[in-house]
Amino acid sequence: MRHLPGPLLVVDLDDREAWTEDVSDVAEQYVGGRGVATRLAHERIPFDADPLGPENRLFFAVGPLQATTTSFAGRTNLTGVSPLTDGLLSSNAGGYLSRNLASTGYAAVEIRGASDDLVAVHVTDDGVEFEDVPELADTLVPAVSRRMAGERDLGAAHLATVGPAGEHGVRFASVMTYDHRAFGRGGLGAVLGAKGVKCVSFDGDSEPTLDVPEGALSAIDEAAATSDDPKRTQGTPSTVDLLNEEYSLPTRYFSEQSFEGAANLNGDAVEAKKYEKATCSDCAFACKLPTRDEETGVETEGPEYETTFSLGANVGVGDLVAVMKSNDLCDALGLDVISCGDAIAAYLASEDAFGDADRVHDLVTKIAYREGVGDVLAEGVSAAADEFGVRDWTVKNLGFPGHDGRVLQGQGLSYAVANRGADHLYASVLSDEYGDVPEDTLDGKPALVVQRENEHALEDAAIACTFSGGNVTDEHYEALLDASMDELRNVGARIVTLERHFNNERGFDRGDDRLPFDLPGLADAIDEYYERRGWNDDGTVPDAAVP
Template identity: 60%
Template sequence: MRHLNGPLLTVDVGDRTAERTEIDGVLEAFIGGRGVATKLAAERIPTDVDPFDPENRIYFTTGPMQASQMSFTGRMNATSVSPLTGGLLSSNAGGFLSRNFTATGVAAVEIVGASDEPIAIHVRDDGVEFEEVTALEGAEVSEVVEWAENEHDLGSEHTLCIGPAGENLVRFACVMTSESRAFGRGGLGAVLGSKNVKVVTFDGSASPSVEIPPEAMEIHRDAASSDHVMKRQGTASVVDLGNEVEAFPTRYFSERSFEGASKINGDVVESKKYKRGTCSACAFACKLPTRDEETGLETEGPEYETLMAFGGNCAIDDIVDIMRFNERCDQYGMDTISCGDTVAAYLASEDAFGDAELVDELVENIAHREGIGDTLAEGVARCHEELGVENWSVKGMEFPAHDGRALNGQGLSFATANRGADHMYATFYAYEYPFVPREEAFDPKGVTSEKAEKLVELENTRALEDCGVVCRFSRGQMTPERFSALLDAEWEELLEVGDRVVELERAFNNQRGFNRGADEDLPYELEGFEEGLDRYYEVRGWTEDGVVPGSDVGASGD
């Protein structure tokens, strides 16, 4: 099986030491990316660790496909115990960092400990340097990127960093890379903040020793020649469909379609797009550099989930307002989904939907933990009772769009995902809109045994992609046959790798008290939900409580 090569680099920011360890066995078994990071985390992070404790570790990894110039491979993985969910969680980001990371010659970077002062970590192919960066305390993402360029001649494609939200331990703070790309969900930026790590840079000239088969260039050519709406509108192209089928959460989930959707849809976002945007080596180019000529505001996006969270869910129908919230979140380093949903929860408590000035103020207050922002920075699961609103989260993670009340298989997926209410963990919504051929699609209504079985397959496939590391939007190009050729293994063998990754995550989280009930409940009822959950556990080979046999399970994690 083709896999990533290189050692694990352990960086202890408390002791200011760096050590390389060979991990060939882990690489051979888990390929790269999320799989390798999950295996290392499960072995090296104490299962009772607090996410903000120095003993928590955060991993950054690439996969074998970052040794290629194939489209859909400009991505990286990050893994840690999440401050938002309390479970082991992986997030990935696009942009231009992955190949500079690979050029350092390491397969994985592990950061542990905590620094007394804000620091920068410089990872190079010839070693690691630490630099105190007190002057960057409180700096926004663009300021950190400018510092790296001015002081070290390293552009944004060499950096990952946090903004003020990460420093202030906002539980949905992001790690940012390439200035505007985010390791978005789960609050991993706050993990770096707890360690006082402001920025990490990567640079080198090591050549990856992974032979890439010719199928990679076939996929690249197909990506370049395909005529897809996402090349023009990104994920914003989904707004009209999501709204039409009542899968577009509105006014803090009290409604499922937004009367202002036509003012913030893909056509409107496309009208603000001023140049092509992409990730490293990718010819698909689905990113959205946008500009409002009247105000001069520039950002990247907003994508579909941001349009839902700050648009429909906050009842904001001005695209420039949403662009501004998007840009603020990028600069402060915050997940737009969790931030927008949490702001929407506050608007619901104050009967203030549609108040763009208040939303703007709240985003800033959350990032700096000022006033009510200090409460909202904890996320919906921790603040909903104080606000007097429903808890729209699973495992502590706020909901994206693709509403499970309309797309019931996606609803089941929100419940089972080890990351919590996350649409990318299985992408079941694609089979219910559908975005796949009709013969592969499911009726969106009801939770059936067939959906539960398909969900297991999809979760395993997505985990495999994250080992690769390959973008979700490669769905039309990355067939099982091409995966087998690229990774030099039979499709079933590859799916077994994905299965092991999902089970490792689940077993770790079981030991932290996660199980059925409060951890896999939804804030709405679905026909056949409990039966579907039973079947899902049965196919996985877990207990009826959602526990991996042999896990040492503690108290319920509600």
């Protein structure tokens, strides 16, 4: 099985030293990315670690596709224990960081311990430098990029940065790269912030080489460049009208399922604000959305669909420029847009105060600095729901995205059982249910959820962008990774099981696999899901089944 070569670089913040360790045996079994990071986290993070304590560790990792120049490979993985879900969580971000990490020659980088003083960690193929940066406390993400570009020739493409939200321990703080690309969901930005790290940079000239079939790479690039997918020009907002009219666009803290202002937030509206094409590293798909409003001067990247949902429809705001501003604030402050919008929507529901864009912007800032009511909202949707007396729209404390599990029943099952909680990308059954698979039934869905979870775990190990579906085929994966799809799906299955076992050791069981709404037949579907996974009826992994 082909995998990314290179050692693990261990960065110890306690003693400010670094060393390498051979992890080739792990890479051979888990390919790279989320796979390698999950295996290492399972072995090296204590099961009882405090997510915001020094015993938690973060693993940056890339995969074999990052050693190529193919499309859909501009992704980097980040894994650690989430301060929001309290379980093991992996996130990945686009941009250009992946190539720069790969150029250091390391397959993965482990960040352990904690610094007493705010520090920037500079990783190169020659080693690690620790730079004290007390003057960067509470600095916005773009300003950190400008400082590192001016003083060290390390622009945003080289950086993984936390904003004020990460420094203030917001439980859904993101780690940002390229200023607008986020390791979102689950709050790993708060973990890096708790370690006293403002940013990590990656730079080197030790790019790994892989004997990858050139034909497979050129076929992927050709598919990306000729695709007629509307996401190439409009990003994910291209789906707003379809979802609003035929499925569901959750609105006003999930109390409604369509939004009267959807036309102001759809693909056409966003494309009208787009002022240039943009992409991730070497990707011909070029789906990114640099947008600008000439009248107000608001400029950002996006919003993508999830932001039009979370900081648009779900808070009752139908003004695209206002949503663009919310998007830009979240990126600069280092906040996950979905959890941030959901927490604000929970508060607005309690106040019956939807639709005030200025208030939303004020709350985003208050959350990042934990000021006033923002201190409660910074704890996440569950805490806000409890404090303000509204329904808790989370699974495992992770707020819902804009793909409605009440309508897409397979996606609802996926939310319930996913190790990450209510994450639409963990299995992405939604892609099937928006297509040819009937959405209004759980029949056949447990098998589909297992299959899609395994495939997405493999995708995150490779690492390939989620938009690669239909462009990177099973045949491509077999050629690129030198293994059969049965073997590769089994890699994905082992990743999912390792995550579940880690979470079991932290106290997770069937009681955590639930939804905040009724779905007929859910209990039976969960039973079948466990059976297909080879897990116990209580949602735990048998000792014999731990990889």
